[in-house]
Amino acid sequence: MKTVIGISGLYHDSAAAVVRGNDILAAAQEERFSRTKHDPRFPRLALEYCVSQAGGRDAVDAVAFYEDTVLSFDRVLKNAIESAPGTESIWPLAAASQLGQKFALPARLGAAVGPKAADNVFLVDHHTSHAASAFYPSPHDDAAIVVVDGIGEWASTTVALGKANRIESLSQISYPHSLGLLFSAFTYHCGLKVNSGEYKLMGLAPYGEPRYVQRVLDTLIDLREDGSFRLNTEYFAFMTSDTMTNEAFEAVMGCPRREPESQLTVEYMDIAASCQAIIDLAMLRISRHALKLTGSRNLCLAGGVALNCVTNGKLLKSLPEMENIWIQPAAGDAGGALGAALHVAHAAWNEPRQTGSGLRDAQKGSLLGPDYAPDTIEQALQEAGVVYHRAADTTDHVERVARALADGLIVGRFDGRMEFGPRALGNRSIIADPRRPDGQTHINLRIKFRESWRPFAPVVLDDKVSEYFEMEKESPYMLLVADVRQHLRHSVDWSNFRDGDADMMKVLNQPRSTLPSITHVDYSARVQTVDAERNPAFHQLLSRFNALTGCPVLINTSFNQRGEPIVCEPADAVRCFINTGIDVLAIGPFVVFKSEQSAEIKAQEGKIEYELD
Amino acid sequence: MSSTDDQAAAGFFAEYLLPLKRANERRGVHYFTTGADKAKDSYWEPIASRNGGIRSLNAAACDGAALIKQLGDYWTERNQVQLTRLFPALETLRQGASKPAGDDQQAVLTDFIYPLH
Structure with a gap:
């Protein structure tokens, strides 16, 4: 069986992965090692980790790179020409990025992985x-x-058929x-950071009403019944500048771009709700089209928009x-x-792939x-x-941690292999009792140091x-x-929300x-199920918590503070524990209680600040 | 990126890209669409790929010069004659832009300039 390293990078969220045959050996994002959130640089440290594995x-x-750099440059150059003279100021940056870095990348890859792989x-x-990441590990x-x-390169949306070990686009x-750029444009307009604030926009949407949907469909996007669409680029600035939207966009939405970190008003909540509704509608039509076109009854998703779990939940409910x-x-x-x-x-x-009824996916819990x-x-x-x-x-370890949780303490859990992907799934997680009435505010302000309007996820x-959520599947x-x-x-x-403050x-x-703590204002929840096969240790802990409390649910949020990548190494976890209001650190076979620490250690809480995301 | 590189890129833009833009306008050439087309039933398009999704490079084909040549070949195959005329100047620009790919270079990029991606 051949061993292949995969690399993504030089835009955002650089990462490396390694597979042997159809077995995923390892995968990790560079930001976890470099401690720079969304690190776009060549994933040197993640690559080293994968090579060691x-x-x-x-x-x-x-070794494989996740992009045809030649075709990407074809698009960059043609955009520079088509949108000239507006692209004059960004072209030098584009030339440096594409010609100086991406065109040098294949040679760099070869050098990084050694002479044997350099020939391949x-x-x-x-x-x-993306399609391969969605289909091959699926069951x-x-x-x-x-x-x-x-x-x-040129595609923003792709429909493909996966069958056995082949993918046909x-x-x-x-x-x-x-659609990704559309969602980012709304993210930008609502004063949130592009490429990281999209998740916040999704969390903001339930506070608003989608009253701009028709206006958006009439102006910004022509969305067809078969899911195909076109943007009206007159309303966007991303083709010629380092901003997403322009004055025409603001005129359509009836308000200027929100100043980042300023007070959120109903206006922006309604815009968020409208954007979410558009994405829901578009993804529903695209998915329906894809199922019809391929004749399959299984759907696999990838690409940044597939991280929109609200949309995903609607697909699950709306596609018989x-x-x-x-x-x-x-x-x-x-x-x-x-x-x-x-x-x-x-x-x-x-x-070959291994698939069939009863088989789990090949993602190994993404651990x-x-x-x-x-x-x-x-x-x-x-x-x-x-x-x-x-x-x-x-x-003994499980008992101590489960009892701490049952006592209302907030636990930083560090155990086993780190997750691949933006979600912490238990091994680099902050967990707590979801029944605590002030749990959401407490964790947001004392631990995450972030806006408190975002909900936490339940595990x-x-x-x-199905006893707790309107969900029958894992x-x-x-x-x-x-x-x-x-x-x-x-x-x-x-009362007094929309017309008041x-x-x-x-x-x-x-x-x-x-x-x-895990129920959003529209009663929705971003559900994670845990089973004994994928993550037996976490399953054991949750089972014990259930036995102690009668509650099989915990808050699960990523083990980090705002602006910081999720912890990777033990030292990261210890630092985050000391710097935040986490009560207990459950790390490997060890347990650390904040209450037992010296005054000097306790005084370090809140000392480290990260750039806001 | 150094100011020298900036100047070279700006010069390339002024000398080659702007004139090509004007020539395209005269000929009615567009590389992509920018809005709705009511005459179309659907906006789905055939897959645009050089290679069916995957391309193998041997070590000799990995350097920047080889990749630029591949781009030229791609334009030739598609009969994009005006673009192929950029090729020598583009290769010169690439040589000027080439430098050791240090880990800190990416910091110059704004993280959401999609046309640069």
Whole structure:
């Protein structure tokens, strides 16, 4: 079996992955090692990690990049010409990026992975990489594949058919027409950061009413019944500048771009809701078209837009012709590294896939990053000077942590391999009892140091999911939104919101369900199910918490503070624990209580600040 | 990117790209669409790929000069004659832009200039 390294990078979210045959050995994003959020640079550290997991450079047979750099430059150059003279100021940057870096990349890849693999450098089309990341690890023998993101070489949207170990791309929508760019434009208009604030826009939408939908359909986007679409580029600035929108866009929406970090008003909440509704509608039509075109009843998704779990949840509810949906957990550009490697394995070297009824997917719970030995963890604890305990065994450790959670404490959990993808799935997570009435505000302000209007996700035992949420299927990668069951909900008083101060905190501070910390203001929740096969240790902890409390649900949010990448190494976790209001650090076989720390350690809380995301 | 590189790129823009834009306008040539077309039933298009999604490069074909040549070949195959005329100057620009791909270079890029991606 051949061993292939995949690389994504030089735009945002650089990453590396390694596969052997159809087996995913490892995958990680550069930001976790470099500690620079969304790090776009060549993924030197992630690559080193993947090479080590492969057994060294001599074990690597090939390396694949997630983009055809030649075709990308074709688009960049043609955009510069087509949009001239407006592109005059950005062209020098484009030339440096494309000609200076991307055109030098294949040679650099060859040098980085060693002489054996240097003879087998592959360029895999961007959307083929995404499609491969969605289909090959899925458990389905055949599937309609939908890729939707900002932009690839030319494609912004692609429909493909996956069958056995082959992918056939069928049709596409091309630049500058892009749902990813449309969503980013709205993100920008609402004063949020492009390429990272899209998730916040999705979280903002439930506060608003989608009253701009028809206006957007009449002006900004022509969306057809078959899901195909075109943007009206008169309203966008991304073709010629480093901004997403222009005055014409602002005129359509009836308001200027919101100043970042300023007060959010109903106007922007309605815009967020409208944008979300447009994406929902477009993705529904595209998916329906893809299922019809391919004749499959399985749908696989990737591309940055596939991280929109609200949309994904609506697809699950609204497509009776679809039996199964599988979404690549690293659906953004980082996942392209994995897809590129898998595509070389299957398409170039004909590696077979393992699929069939009853089989899990091949993503291994997306626990594909580094893990650390107890000695390494203990060294980090000692270097930080914290007081810690070593549990007698796993049962003892689980008991201590579950009891801390049951007592209402907030736990930073660091265990096993790090997740691949933007979601923390338990191994680099902050977890807490979701029944705590002030849980959302408390974690947001004391630990995440971020806006408190964003909801937390629940993690639930897989066999209990339908008792708490309107969801019958598993959601192991936190990519599907479902409503909290009706009988658990409490009514929310919205009076004086739209016509008054639009104070989101007043809404948030009402207990919206028996699990207030994970219930959004529209009763939705971004559900993760946990099973004993993919993550037995986390399943054991949640089971014990359930036994102690009768509640099989926990808050699960990423182990970091605002602006910081999710923790990777033990030292990152210890630093985050000390710097934030986390009460307990459960790290490997160790448990650390904040209450037992010295005054000097406690005084360090809140000292480290990161650039706002 | 150094100011020298900036000047070279700006010169390339003024000397080659702007005139080509004007020539395209005269001929009615457009590389992409910019809005709705009510005459079309659907906007789905055939896949645009050089190679069916995957392309293998041997070590000798990996350097920037080889990739620029591939771009020229691609334009030739598509009969984009005006673009192929950019080729020598583009290769000169590439040589000027080439430098050791250090880890800090990416910092100059704004993170959401999509045409640069």
